[in-house]
Amino acid sequence: MGSRGPSVAKDADPTLDWELLAQAQSGNRAALSEMARGLLPRVRNLVRYLIRGDTDVDDVAQEALIAVLRGLPSFEGEGTLCSWSDRVVARTTFAWLRRERRRSHVVRDPMELESQTSQAAMPDEYVGRRRLVEALDELPSEQRYVLVLHHVLGVTVPEIAREINTPAETVRTRLRTGRNKLRVLVDRGQPRQERSDDEP
Amino acid sequence: MTNPSRPKDPSGFRHLDAGLGPALPMDPLAFDRIVEQAVETILDGSRTVERPRRPWQWLALAAIVVASTAGAATLTARHFIVARAPALASSNVLVPLGVNSKILHPPKHRSNDVDELPATATTSMPTSPSPSVPLPSPPKPAAAEDRLAQANQLRQAGRWQEAEAAYLQIATHYAAAPEAEVASLAAAALRLEHLSDPQGALRLYESLAQGGRLSVEARFGVARCQRALGNPAAEAAALAMVVELAPQSLQADRARQRLSQLRQENATSLNPKD
Numbered sequence: 352m353g354s355r356g357p358s359v360a361k362d363a364d365p366t367l368d369w370e371l372l373a374q375a376q377s378g379n380r381a382a383l384s385e386m387a388r389g390l391l392p393r394v395r396n397l398v399r400y401l402i403r404g405d406t407d408v409d410d411v412a413q414e415a416l417i418a419v420l421r422g423l424p425s426f427e428g429e430g431t432l433c434s435w436s437d438r439v440v441a442r443t444t445f446a447w448l449r450r451e452r453r454r455s456h457v458v459r460d461p462m463e464l465e466s467q468t469s470q471a472a473m474p475d476e477y478v479g480r481r482r483l484v485e486a487l488d489e490l491p492s493e494q495r496y497v498l499v500l501h502h503v504l505g506v507t508v509p510e511i512a513r514e515i516n517t518p519a520e521t522v523r524t525r526l527r528t529g530r531n532k533l534r535v536l537v538d539r540g541q542p543r544q545e546r547s548d549d550e551p
Numbered sequence: 552m553t554n555p556s557r558p559k560d561p562s563g564f565r566h567l568d569a570g571l572g573p574a575l576p577m578d579p580l581a582f583d584r585i586v587e588q589a590v591e592t593i594l595d596g597s598r599t600v601e602r603p604r605r606p607w608q609w610l611a612l613a614a615i616v617v618a619s620t621a622g623a624a625t626l627t628a629r630h631f632i633v634a635r636a637p638a639l640a641s642s643n644v645l646v647p648l649g650v651n652s653k654i655l656h657p658p659k660h661r662s663n664d665v666d667e668l669p670a671t672a673t674t675s676m677p678t679s680p681s682p683s684v685p686l687p688s689p690p691k692p693a694a695a696e697d698r699l700a701q702a703n704q705l706r707q708a709g710r711w712q713e714a715e716a717a718y719l720q721i722a723t724h725y726a727a728a729p730e731a732e733v734a735s736l737a738a739a740a741l742r743l744e745h746l747s748d749p750q751g752a753l754r755l756y757e758s759l760a761q762g763g764r765l766s767v768e769a770r771f772g773v774a775r776c777q778r779a780l781g782n783p784a785a786e787a788a789a790l791a792m793v794v795e796l797a798p799q800s801l802q803a804d805r806a807r808q809r810l811s812q813l814r815q816e817n818a819t820s821l822n823p824k825d
Binding site: 378380383384387388389391392393395396397398399400405408409412413416417420421437476477478479480481483484498502503504 | 564566567568569570571572573574575577581582585586587588589590592593594596
């Protein structure tokens, strides 16, 4: 399967169902469906980290999921399937962001309002993640993107610089500036309140 | 590729997984739909590959595509590679160098380090696939009826604020549809019953009470709001209107009962026992 042999590849991701992967790579419908179902929650979470608001998450996630499934035959088992998939998702999302850059302002969709009641019923981890992305929503896209690549996916600065064709120093600046802003927003605790006056 | 010691971030970045968040929880039906659509897109592409390919067909196809895209200033034949993997994409599809092409056909000189992120977004190549590539079509805009069903599911799940926002969106975007009035009524009820906003509910009910086929329900809603706001006189007036407009309706029966209660309460307050 991999250029270094299946045993080495399997060591890289011992939790992966290699038989299922092989079937999916050969176009087996049931296997593709099962892989898609397994990947989609993580895909959606990463997309939400990368883009502002909840409105477009599922559209972008679908596009990204298709890119992942389409690229499965090229996965050779180096690194885990999830980390490989994350890179595909990040690239697809970045391409989407570039297309959406024409929109100078993102009109806040009222469907993005999340019930405080429903949040209160959710686990702390979920609430924490929601607050984090709500704070990220306040940042410019370029800062947000590098922050997520670096701190969520663990991509190094040189790799980010190569990915987005930006000098490494610029990436570092965006990370530093983004982190400082994020810290203020998170410490403030409720970034939504700042925008409540602007909402209709 | 991955940084062995993930940078510690004081802002509290959580690790990525398939667990809850940060994406909103998803409706199971919508989840299934996305999966199904994605799989169909992949399989639709692979099914068209089964025709036998001959070299002259590739050249002819390339010539046709080049000729048809000659008017596009940024697109040239050298920007495309032909997808040869039968399990992946249509043999009749030219894949532009971009995100997917790097995944499908890594160039021979590419390092074996799959963690290297090719600068696909950096080239002058169009990031949008060629029109000849079967694009993963975005979900079609839902009909008002579908949107209403989604909003109802949110309400049933107890996600009041989201449901209210969903109802209001229907009322705005599908103003001419019959679902708009139903949605507005539902939003008003949520405001009154779950969002502690009787004033906001009153505004919605009053706007609906002026006409339309649900005006009786809306007037009854006005009465409930006035009761919540502690305005018995206004409540009684609204109830009386319900009885006048639809004397045989269920709302009228309820209105009469409430009017009777209000009269008793009024009589008690005028004649205190002490």
